[in-house]
Amino acid sequence: MFSIGQLSSKTGVKIPTIRYYEDIGIITNAGRSAGNQRRYDDAGLRRLAFVKHARDLGLPLDAIRELIALDHGADQPCEDAHRIAADHLQHLRNRIARLQTLERELTRIASVHDSGYASDCQVIAALADHHLCETSH
Amino acid sequence: MFSIGQLSSKTGVKIPTIRYYEDIGIITNAGRSAGNQRRYDDAGLRRLAFVKHARDLGLPLDAIRELIALDHGADQPCEDAHRIAADHLQHLRNRIARLQTLERELTRIASVHDSGYASDCQVIAALADHHLCETSH
DNA sequence: CTAATGTCTCTAGTGGCTAGAGGTTCAAGA
Protein backbone atom coordinates (compact mmCIF):
# COMPACT_ATOMS: atom_id res chain seq x y z
CA MET A 1 0.00 0.00 0.00
CA PHE A 2 1.33 3.39 -0.93
CA SER A 3 0.26 6.99 -0.92
CA ILE A 4 -0.75 9.23 -3.80
CA GLY A 5 2.66 10.89 -3.73
CA GLN A 6 4.41 7.55 -4.11
CA LEU A 7 2.04 6.54 -6.89
CA SER A 8 2.78 9.84 -8.56
CA SER A 9 6.52 9.35 -8.51
CA LYS A 10 6.27 5.70 -9.60
CA THR A 11 4.15 6.59 -12.63
CA GLY A 12 5.17 10.15 -13.44
CA VAL A 13 1.55 11.29 -13.25
CA LYS A 14 1.12 14.42 -11.15
CA ILE A 15 -0.92 14.26 -7.97
CA PRO A 16 -3.73 16.61 -9.04
CA THR A 17 -3.98 14.66 -12.28
CA ILE A 18 -4.43 11.40 -10.39
CA ARG A 19 -7.24 12.95 -8.36
CA TYR A 20 -8.73 14.30 -11.57
CA TYR A 21 -8.64 10.84 -13.14
CA GLU A 22 -10.45 9.47 -10.12
CA ASP A 23 -13.05 12.24 -10.31
CA ILE A 24 -13.92 11.50 -13.89
CA GLY A 25 -13.82 7.75 -13.43
CA ILE A 26 -10.73 6.93 -15.49
CA ILE A 27 -9.29 5.12 -12.50
CA THR A 28 -11.36 3.53 -9.74
CA ASN A 29 -11.85 5.24 -6.40
CA ALA A 30 -8.87 4.56 -4.22
CA GLY A 31 -9.12 2.98 -0.80
CA ARG A 32 -8.49 5.32 2.12
CA SER A 33 -6.36 5.35 5.23
CA ALA A 34 -7.86 5.90 8.69
CA GLY A 35 -7.17 9.60 8.14
CA ASN A 36 -8.91 9.67 4.75
CA GLN A 37 -5.82 9.68 2.58
CA ARG A 38 -5.77 7.63 -0.64
CA ARG A 39 -3.96 4.29 -0.55
CA TYR A 40 -2.99 2.30 -3.63
CA ASP A 41 -1.94 -1.25 -4.41
CA ASP A 42 -0.30 -2.85 -7.44
CA ALA A 43 -3.55 -3.10 -9.37
CA GLY A 44 -4.03 0.67 -9.01
CA LEU A 45 -0.48 1.21 -10.12
CA ARG A 46 -0.88 -0.95 -13.23
CA ARG A 47 -4.05 0.80 -14.22
CA LEU A 48 -2.59 4.25 -13.86
CA ALA A 49 0.52 3.14 -15.77
CA PHE A 50 -1.73 1.98 -18.58
CA VAL A 51 -3.50 5.33 -18.67
CA LYS A 52 -0.21 7.20 -18.59
CA HIS A 53 1.25 5.25 -21.46
CA ALA A 54 -1.85 5.62 -23.59
CA ARG A 55 -1.93 9.36 -22.85
CA ASP A 56 1.73 9.64 -23.79
CA LEU A 57 0.82 8.07 -27.09
CA GLY A 58 -1.75 10.84 -27.46
CA LEU A 59 -4.94 8.86 -27.01
CA PRO A 60 -7.80 10.97 -25.65
CA LEU A 61 -9.26 9.99 -22.29
CA ASP A 62 -12.47 8.79 -23.90
CA ALA A 63 -10.57 6.28 -26.02
CA ILE A 64 -8.70 5.14 -22.92
CA ARG A 65 -11.97 4.69 -21.09
CA GLU A 66 -13.12 2.46 -23.94
CA LEU A 67 -9.94 0.42 -23.84
CA ILE A 68 -10.33 -0.10 -20.10
CA ALA A 69 -13.92 -1.22 -20.56
CA LEU A 70 -12.78 -3.67 -23.26
CA ASP A 71 -10.21 -5.12 -20.95
CA HIS A 72 -12.97 -5.96 -18.49
CA GLY A 73 -15.06 -8.14 -20.74
CA ALA A 74 -16.14 -7.41 -24.27
CA ASP A 75 -16.81 -9.96 -26.97
CA GLN A 76 -14.01 -8.94 -29.25
CA PRO A 77 -11.71 -6.89 -27.07
CA CYS A 78 -8.78 -7.17 -29.38
CA GLU A 79 -10.69 -6.26 -32.53
CA ASP A 80 -12.01 -3.17 -30.84
CA ALA A 81 -8.69 -2.24 -29.31
CA HIS A 82 -7.07 -2.56 -32.67
CA ARG A 83 -9.72 -0.35 -34.21
CA ILE A 84 -9.16 2.33 -31.55
CA ALA A 85 -5.42 2.25 -32.08
CA ALA A 86 -5.80 2.35 -35.86
CA ASP A 87 -8.22 5.28 -35.66
CA HIS A 88 -5.82 7.19 -33.52
CA LEU A 89 -2.99 6.41 -35.87
CA GLN A 90 -5.00 7.88 -38.71
CA HIS A 91 -5.62 11.06 -36.72
CA LEU A 92 -1.96 11.25 -35.90
CA ARG A 93 -0.90 10.93 -39.53
CA ASN A 94 -3.34 13.61 -40.61
CA ARG A 95 -2.05 15.93 -37.95
CA ILE A 96 1.54 15.34 -38.91
CA ALA A 97 0.79 16.01 -42.57
CA ARG A 98 -0.98 19.24 -41.71
CA LEU A 99 1.79 20.42 -39.44
CA GLN A 100 4.33 19.70 -42.14
CA THR A 101 2.43 21.91 -44.56
CA LEU A 102 2.48 24.70 -42.00
CA GLU A 103 6.13 24.12 -41.35
CA ARG A 104 6.99 24.59 -45.02
CA GLU A 105 4.88 27.73 -45.17
CA LEU A 106 6.33 29.22 -42.03
CA THR A 107 9.86 28.35 -43.08
CA ARG A 108 9.31 30.30 -46.25
CA ILE A 109 7.83 33.24 -44.36
CA ALA A 110 10.63 33.31 -41.82
CA SER A 111 13.31 33.07 -44.48
CA VAL A 112 12.12 36.21 -46.26
CA HIS A 113 13.74 38.16 -43.47
CA ASP A 114 17.13 36.65 -44.13
CA SER A 115 17.06 37.21 -47.83
CA GLY A 116 17.90 40.89 -47.70
CA TYR A 117 14.61 42.72 -48.08
CA ALA A 118 14.74 45.85 -46.02
CA SER A 119 12.00 48.35 -46.77
CA ASP A 120 8.76 46.99 -45.30
CA CYS A 121 8.48 44.04 -43.03
CA GLN A 122 7.96 41.10 -45.33
CA VAL A 123 7.40 38.75 -42.43
CA ILE A 124 4.36 40.68 -41.25
CA ALA A 125 3.17 41.13 -44.81
CA ALA A 126 3.44 37.41 -45.47
CA LEU A 127 1.57 36.63 -42.29
CA ALA A 128 -1.11 39.12 -43.24
CA ASP A 129 -1.74 37.95 -46.74
CA HIS A 130 -2.84 34.48 -47.50
CA HIS A 131 -2.48 35.14 -51.21
CA LEU A 132 1.27 35.15 -50.73
CA CYS A 133 1.09 31.54 -49.64
CA GLU A 134 2.25 28.85 -51.99
CA THR A 135 0.08 26.11 -50.59
CA SER A 136 -3.44 26.10 -49.31
CA HIS A 137 -4.10 25.55 -45.64
CA MET B 1 -19.83 48.80 -44.11
CA PHE B 2 -20.87 45.23 -43.53
CA SER B 3 -22.34 43.07 -40.80
CA ILE B 4 -20.69 40.43 -38.67
CA GLY B 5 -22.23 37.71 -40.81
CA GLN B 6 -20.72 39.18 -43.95
CA LEU B 7 -17.37 39.57 -42.23
CA SER B 8 -17.64 35.97 -41.16
CA SER B 9 -18.22 34.65 -44.66
CA LYS B 10 -15.53 36.90 -46.16
CA THR B 11 -12.91 35.66 -43.72
CA GLY B 12 -14.06 32.19 -42.82
CA VAL B 13 -14.01 33.07 -39.12
CA LYS B 14 -17.17 32.02 -37.32
CA ILE B 15 -19.40 34.66 -35.80
CA PRO B 16 -19.01 33.66 -32.15
CA THR B 17 -15.26 33.56 -32.70
CA ILE B 18 -15.28 37.12 -34.03
CA ARG B 19 -17.16 38.27 -30.95
CA TYR B 20 -14.73 36.32 -28.81
CA TYR B 21 -11.78 38.03 -30.49
CA GLU B 22 -13.36 41.38 -29.78
CA ASP B 23 -13.93 40.43 -26.14
CA ILE B 24 -10.32 39.54 -25.55
CA GLY B 25 -8.99 42.49 -27.51
CA ILE B 26 -7.49 40.65 -30.48
CA ILE B 27 -9.52 42.87 -32.78
CA THR B 28 -10.72 46.36 -31.91
CA ASN B 29 -14.28 47.02 -30.81
CA ALA B 30 -16.48 47.30 -33.86
CA GLY B 31 -18.61 50.29 -34.66
CA ARG B 32 -22.34 49.81 -34.16
CA SER B 33 -25.49 50.42 -36.17
CA ALA B 34 -28.38 52.45 -34.75
CA GLY B 35 -29.78 49.16 -33.47
CA ASN B 36 -26.51 48.14 -31.78
CA GLN B 37 -25.32 45.65 -34.38
CA ARG B 38 -21.63 45.47 -35.26
CA ARG B 39 -20.53 47.15 -38.48
CA TYR B 40 -17.16 46.60 -40.15
CA ASP B 41 -15.04 48.34 -42.77
CA ASP B 42 -12.04 47.24 -44.82
CA ALA B 43 -9.60 47.91 -42.00
CA GLY B 44 -11.54 45.57 -39.75
CA LEU B 45 -11.59 42.97 -42.51
CA ARG B 46 -7.83 43.17 -43.05
CA ARG B 47 -7.14 42.81 -39.37
CA LEU B 48 -9.34 39.77 -38.97
CA ALA B 49 -7.84 38.22 -42.09
CA PHE B 50 -4.41 38.68 -40.54
CA VAL B 51 -5.53 36.97 -37.36
CA LYS B 52 -7.14 34.15 -39.30
CA HIS B 53 -4.09 33.47 -41.36
CA ALA B 54 -1.79 33.53 -38.36
CA ARG B 55 -4.15 31.17 -36.48
CA ASP B 56 -4.22 28.84 -39.47
CA LEU B 57 -0.46 28.74 -39.26
CA GLY B 58 -0.88 27.67 -35.65
CA LEU B 59 0.32 30.83 -33.90
CA PRO B 60 -1.24 31.24 -30.45
CA LEU B 61 -3.37 34.31 -29.86
CA ASP B 62 -0.76 35.83 -27.58
CA ALA B 63 1.83 35.75 -30.34
CA ILE B 64 -0.70 37.30 -32.70
CA ARG B 65 -1.37 40.03 -30.18
CA GLU B 66 2.35 40.77 -30.14
CA LEU B 67 2.53 40.90 -33.91
CA ILE B 68 -0.35 43.34 -34.05
CA ALA B 69 1.31 45.55 -31.47
CA LEU B 70 4.52 45.48 -33.54
CA ASP B 71 2.67 46.53 -36.60
CA HIS B 72 1.51 49.65 -34.77
CA GLY B 73 4.88 51.06 -33.94
CA ALA B 74 7.82 49.25 -32.42
CA ASP B 75 11.46 50.08 -32.95
CA GLN B 76 12.39 46.89 -34.74
CA PRO B 77 9.07 45.44 -35.82
CA CYS B 78 10.58 43.14 -38.37
CA GLU B 79 13.26 41.77 -36.09
CA ASP B 80 10.67 40.96 -33.50
CA ALA B 81 8.22 39.53 -35.99
CA HIS B 82 10.93 37.33 -37.36
CA ARG B 83 11.78 36.13 -33.87
CA ILE B 84 8.14 35.26 -33.18
CA ALA B 85 7.83 33.36 -36.44
CA ALA B 86 11.12 31.55 -35.85
CA ASP B 87 10.09 30.60 -32.30
CA HIS B 88 6.88 29.20 -33.57
CA LEU B 89 8.66 27.29 -36.25
CA GLN B 90 10.86 25.71 -33.62
CA HIS B 91 7.82 24.65 -31.62
CA LEU B 92 6.26 23.25 -34.74
CA ARG B 93 9.31 21.19 -35.60
CA ASN B 94 9.54 19.79 -32.10
CA ARG B 95 5.91 18.82 -32.19
CA ILE B 96 6.26 17.14 -35.55
CA ALA B 97 9.26 15.17 -34.37
CA ARG B 98 7.43 14.05 -31.27
CA LEU B 99 4.34 13.05 -33.18
CA GLN B 100 6.47 11.06 -35.59
CA THR B 101 7.93 9.10 -32.69
CA LEU B 102 4.43 8.32 -31.48
CA GLU B 103 3.37 7.38 -34.96
CA ARG B 104 6.14 4.83 -35.25
CA GLU B 105 5.29 3.40 -31.86
CA LEU B 106 1.59 3.20 -32.55
CA THR B 107 2.16 1.68 -35.96
CA ARG B 108 4.13 -1.06 -34.32
CA ILE B 109 1.45 -1.60 -31.66
CA ALA B 110 -1.35 -1.69 -34.20
CA SER B 111 0.52 -4.06 -36.49
CA VAL B 112 0.87 -6.70 -33.77
CA HIS B 113 -2.76 -7.52 -34.34
CA ASP B 114 -2.23 -8.29 -37.98
CA SER B 115 0.73 -10.54 -37.42
CA GLY B 116 -1.23 -13.55 -36.28
CA TYR B 117 -1.06 -13.55 -32.48
CA ALA B 118 -4.28 -14.91 -31.13
CA SER B 119 -4.18 -15.81 -27.45
CA ASP B 120 -4.17 -12.59 -25.45
CA CYS B 121 -4.72 -9.16 -26.84
CA GLN B 122 -1.31 -7.91 -27.76
CA VAL B 123 -2.64 -4.48 -28.63
CA ILE B 124 -3.88 -3.91 -25.10
CA ALA B 125 -0.75 -5.45 -23.65
CA ALA B 126 1.44 -3.18 -25.74
CA LEU B 127 -0.57 -0.17 -24.68
CA ALA B 128 -0.33 -1.22 -21.06
CA ASP B 129 3.36 -1.83 -20.91
CA HIS B 130 5.84 0.84 -21.66
CA HIS B 131 8.67 -1.67 -21.42
CA LEU B 132 7.47 -3.20 -24.65
CA CYS B 133 8.22 0.08 -26.41
CA GLU B 134 11.23 0.34 -28.63
CA THR B 135 11.73 4.06 -28.23
CA SER B 136 11.35 6.33 -25.25
CA HIS B 137 8.59 8.87 -25.14
C1' DC C 1 5.93 15.74 21.21
C1' DT C 2 7.09 18.64 17.66
C1' DA C 3 8.09 20.16 13.21
C1' DA C 4 8.11 19.36 8.53
C1' DT C 5 6.14 17.41 4.91
C1' DG C 6 2.30 15.26 2.72
C1' DT C 7 -2.44 15.11 1.74
C1' DC C 8 -7.36 16.62 1.88
C1' DT C 9 -11.39 19.29 -0.54
C1' DC C 10 -12.87 23.00 -3.06
C1' DT C 11 -12.85 26.66 -6.38
C1' DA C 12 -11.19 28.86 -10.31
C1' DG C 13 -8.22 29.40 -14.33
C1' DT C 14 -5.85 27.85 -18.81
C1' DG C 15 -6.60 28.19 -24.52
C1' DG C 16 -9.57 28.80 -28.09
C1' DC C 17 -13.37 28.43 -28.96
C1' DT C 18 -18.65 26.39 -29.32
C1' DA C 19 -23.61 25.91 -28.03
C1' DG C 20 -27.83 27.47 -26.44
C1' DA C 21 -31.44 30.53 -24.37
C1' DG C 22 -34.18 34.31 -24.83
C1' DG C 23 -34.65 38.69 -26.74
C1' DT C 24 -33.97 42.60 -30.55
C1' DT C 25 -33.08 44.47 -35.27
C1' DC C 26 -32.90 44.39 -40.05
C1' DA C 27 -34.25 43.91 -44.98
C1' DA C 28 -37.31 42.30 -48.40
C1' DG C 29 -41.84 41.31 -50.10
C1' DA C 30 -47.11 42.10 -50.05
Add this chain to the structure above:
DNA sequence: TCTTGAACCTCTAGCCACTAGAGACATTAG
Protein backbone atom coordinates in the same frame (compact mmCIF):
# COMPACT_ATOMS: atom_id res chain seq x y z
C1' DT D 1 -46.93 50.42 -44.11
C1' DC D 2 -46.87 46.08 -42.18
C1' DT D 3 -45.19 41.52 -41.64
C1' DT D 4 -42.32 37.87 -41.68
C1' DG D 5 -38.11 35.47 -41.17
C1' DA D 6 -33.37 35.73 -41.01
C1' DA D 7 -29.73 37.76 -38.76
C1' DC D 8 -28.14 39.82 -34.82
C1' DC D 9 -27.66 40.93 -29.60
C1' DT D 10 -26.00 39.52 -24.62
C1' DC D 11 -25.19 36.21 -21.32
C1' DT D 12 -24.07 31.84 -19.37
C1' DA D 13 -22.12 27.43 -19.57
C1' DG D 14 -19.49 23.75 -21.69
C1' DC D 15 -15.48 21.44 -24.13
C1' DC D 16 -10.51 18.89 -23.06
C1' DA D 17 -7.06 17.74 -19.95
C1' DC D 18 -5.34 19.46 -16.79
C1' DT D 19 -2.98 23.20 -13.31
C1' DA D 20 -2.80 26.47 -9.39
C1' DG D 21 -3.87 28.01 -5.01
C1' DA D 22 -6.21 28.44 -0.42
C1' DG D 23 -6.93 26.75 3.98
C1' DA D 24 -7.36 22.67 6.81
C1' DC D 25 -6.05 17.94 8.37
C1' DA D 26 -2.75 13.56 8.51
C1' DT D 27 1.49 11.33 8.73
C1' DT D 28 6.19 10.50 9.89
C1' DA D 29 11.11 11.29 11.36
C1' DG D 30 13.69 12.73 15.01
